[in-house]
Amino acid sequence: MGTLLSEHERTTLVDLLRVAFPHDRFPVGPYQRTALAVVDAAAGNPRLHGLLLQGLADLDTQREVGFSNLDVETAQLVLRGIADTPFFTAVLDVAIVALYDDHEVWEILGYEGPSYDKGGYIDRGFNDLDWLPDPRIESWIDSTVDSTVDSNEEAPA
């Protein structure tokens, strides 16, 4: 799919994503893939394409130096300044889905993804939490209430 974004603009987009979703533990790969997802989404969407072209160019004019050369605090300030623009919200909309659906990100966050093919978690730790006691699993029987239909007692079959 084609894009009119320059190499520089695509790099700016990656840097924007790193500031917008600042995770120390994430390498650049997931951000690059997320930027690609945004660019791909724009390929068939003239509105988003236009927002990206104009928005990324505008981003570079916010301070004396280009966005990618700003320190983190300043870059955050710049994004806060454009937070309500259609450009930024459109980027966020695509990016939040793509970034946190990235399997490298899942691994870093401690999420294991599909489990059915591995037999679920029945033998792989669905109940391995050991820092709290094992709680009751059966229903509580309220001995102070006498009701046949509104209690945890077995309803008549």
Next chain:
Amino acid sequence: MTRFEYDDSDVVVVVGSGAGGGTLANELCQRGFKTVVLEAGPHLTGPDYENDEWKAFAQMAWTDPRTASGSWEIARDFPNLPAWIVKAVGGTSTHWAGACPRFKPHELAARSVYGPLEGTTLLDWPITLSELAPYYDRAELKMGVTHRHGRPPLPANNNYKVFANGAEKVGYRDYATGPYATNAEPFDGRPASIQDGFNFQGDKHGSKWSTLVAELPKAEATGNLDLRPDSHVAQILHDADGRASGVLYVDRNGTMRRQRAAVVCVAGNSIETARLLLLSSSARFPDGLANSSGQVGRNYMRHTTATVWGQFDKPVRMYRGETMAGVIADESRLDTDRGFVGGYYMETISLGPAFFAKFVAPGSWGTSLAEIVDGYLNTAGMWIVGEDMPQETNRITLSKDTVDANGLPVADVHFDDHPNDVAMRRHGRQQGTAVYESVGATRTIQTLPYPSTHNLGTARMSARPRDGVVDRFGRAHDVPNLFVSDGSVFTTGAAANPTLTIVALAIRQADYIATEFRSTAR
């Protein structure tokens, strides 16, 4: 696969194959009725389902356009996704979690017990709990509900361990891993849960009760079921006497079909059911079919919901295991001293990182979001679900400017919270936070309601025709052979997750239809 003729006017047509429609269809087939089920979505089965939230959503969810209006946050955050329900065979019973509380006696008499609350259209149900109780038994037995009728409980998963320990610490007593309609041991030809954590995504294993795996196969075995997926009903037709005569639908090839019928039952989930009745207007029924009361689409309820997350300094891994196999029922009691009428349940919930990031704080980004997501591994989650107030202006209407792929006006879902809903949500968040803090949460997060999964009340039951759309058996007050067979008929919402009650009402409705229509339909 049974096929009935389009012109066979002896059949019962059921629109929708979810908890209401799928159950009703099976019950009618068992009683010898020729039954045609028209399902708008495709026939997905276990192997089709995805162990992946976004892929599953794209595959299962009703994503045909809808619009949202009103002051609820959904209209701002998810304006084209007011509800999160399924378009596939089995309907939203393939997405539901399995929580099976019954209604409490006072919840069927909300108007009498709560009084005339300003701004509400509270009304007593035209049935009592003692009338419903035998049908609850039949529903629980059919569904294999845990903790009931001798069926064993599910074991505690990690999310439940945090939840239940917190419950005990704050003084709650009424907690357990159910009642829950997923097998802890093999039952009814379906296997025990393998705790795969993808309950909302269809449940590939088939351990969870759904009409897809439990009701429709049994209906098919009778030879009386003609199940037609990818069949979108556009209009219910009526004859000169004002009786339903059949339906017009668009089949999978885009061909228009007319299926004649002796009885028409609508079970499209509360938004689509109301939409279909409104679309079925005619010279005789200018405001929509079965709408002489003007109540079709009104009194839309969605339960008062919220999510509370607790983050800890140790791992939880909430995503492992049965998603909602944990309930605290203490707050479901009748107790107006809390500053609101009605009650609520707390139930375990889990989302994967993709949905967690999307829904935890809609629209947020930057450090605040990143810190929350960084704590994913150590997060426990609970959902608050409580009774919301029926209001005349919370309403499904036909959009004036948006149409679907078939050119049919889409549903607009208008919703404003009632002050009672706001007070209950605040209380629920407070209590949920206390539960997690009592077991050492270092951070708690309160999440807004998701797009609605419990859609209720748009064709409500009423004793008097002017107060509602259907009678105590779900039969339209205005049209003697038209039934509504889903959560639309709920007069008020109660706190309980609605599926068990929808199933119980569908069984009861089948009994009634069998009495009233046997001679013509057989």
